Amino acid sequence: MVCLGNICRSPLAQGILTEKALQAGLPWIVESAGTEGYHVGEAPHQLSQQVAKENGIDISMQRCRQFSPEDMRFYDKIYAMDQSNYNDIKRLCGKNWQEEKVKLILNELNPGKNEDVPDPWYGGIEGFRDVFEMLDKACEKIIEPHQFHSS
Ligand code: 4NP
Numbered sequence: 001m002v003c004l005g006n007i008c009r010s011p012l013a014q015g016i017l018t019e020k021a022l023q024a025g026l027p028w029i030v031e032s033a034g035t036e037g038y039h040v041g042e043a044p045h046q047l048s049q050q051v052a053k054e055n056g057i058d059i060s061m062q063r064c065r066q067f068s069p070e071d072m073r074f075y076d077k078i079y080a081m082d083q084s085n086y087n088d089i090k091r092l093c094g095k096n097w098q099e100e101k102v103k104l105i106l107n108e109l110n111p112g113k114n115e116d117v118p119d120p121w122y123g124g125i126e127g128f129r130d131v132f133e134m135l136d137k138a139c140e141k142i143i144e145p146h147q148f149h150s151s
Helices: 008-022 046-054 069-075 083-096 124-144
Strands: 078-080 100-106
Touching: 008 046, 008 069, 046 100, 078 083, 083 100, 100 124
Parallel strands: 078 100
Antiparallel strands: none
């Protein structure tokens, strides 16, 4: 899960997908990173922590880190929150770029629309709640094909 600062959006995405994978019994490694290093080592934004908590998810132990080209090798899937994150990942990876692994996360929900998860950094709690809702729906789509259905 990749955004610009790894402080607002991608920590929420990490928390949400981690929780859904856990509930589905999937042994997935879910991580997040930022394309910039402004906040490396910091905990997620207070409002991201609050909105996660309102939804029963604790993201307080997460610490910001910067995206590295090694992540492209290690992970099967890289989700960008918006188009500029996508372009920055491509730039940071250089020759290690693997197009088939990288996707705009909202394309899981609305395929082909290339929609951005808006950056809530400059706004209030409502923006963070909107981001949570979008990411929750997108992560549900990511999990769906891997879920075991009894009956
Ligand atoms: P994020 O939001 O990419 O969702 O973590 C931002 C966090 C920090 C900054 C910008 C966006 N910043 O300019 O420090």
